[in-house]
Amino acid sequence: MGLTNLRPGSANKESSGRGNFERKFDKKLRFYAKVRDTVVSLAARKEIGKKKRLRSRQKKMKAYDLSTLGESLPELSAPQKLPHAINSKLNCKSRQRLVEKESKRLAAVLNHPSFQLDPLSAIHHHLESTQPIQESSNQKKPLGKTRKEKAKRKKTKHPSGTRSMDL
Structure with missing residues (x-):
């Protein structure tokens, strides 16, 4: 088998x-x-x-081709020049020069008498004198009446608690 x-x-x-x-x-x-x-x-x-x-x-x-948009925009009167620091690449030497220059500037600021008296007001004054004034389109609008003011007016108009219903 x-x-x-x-x-x-x-x-x-x-x-x-x-x-x-x-x-x-x-x-x-x-x-x-x-x-x-x-x-x-x-x-x-x-x-x-x-x-x-x-x-x-x-x-x-x-x-994404925006060349037609660029043609329709108005030309600027004078091209804005970028600072030299932005245009040049930062290599080791230029970075070191920049650090030295900024450290001298910081030391001068720290030794300034107005900064030593009141640092915040000195910085504020410096920014006001160096930054250009920008006209903003979103100027402060006159604020509408708040709820509290409206509630006060209602109370002063009707000194008594009852109102007459004239139809």
Whole structure:
């Protein structure tokens, strides 16, 4: 009572003369062919997707094109010059010079007699004298009457607690 041919079709494989090595090799070849086909199809999808993204980027760039807006704006009378410190890059030497210059300036401020008497008023006075006066569009509007003021007026108009109803 031997156990032979437990799997269906196992006798056919053995009789075909192909060894285990050949079957594994064929299986690997089929797997690599599938992988190759998948890579090719993914690359094609990626190229199609890139073209679509490029087109949408170009449309977005057109939306951000503000050259027409710049042409319609009025020209400034004199171009404003930026300070030299902003234009130049800060390397080690220039940074060191800047630190020395600012430390001297700080020492001068700390030794100034008005700063020693009242630092806050000295800073306020300095800012008033150096900063340009800006005309703000949101000037203080006359404030409307508050609830408290309205309540007081109602009380003063009708000193007695009763009101007559005139229709």
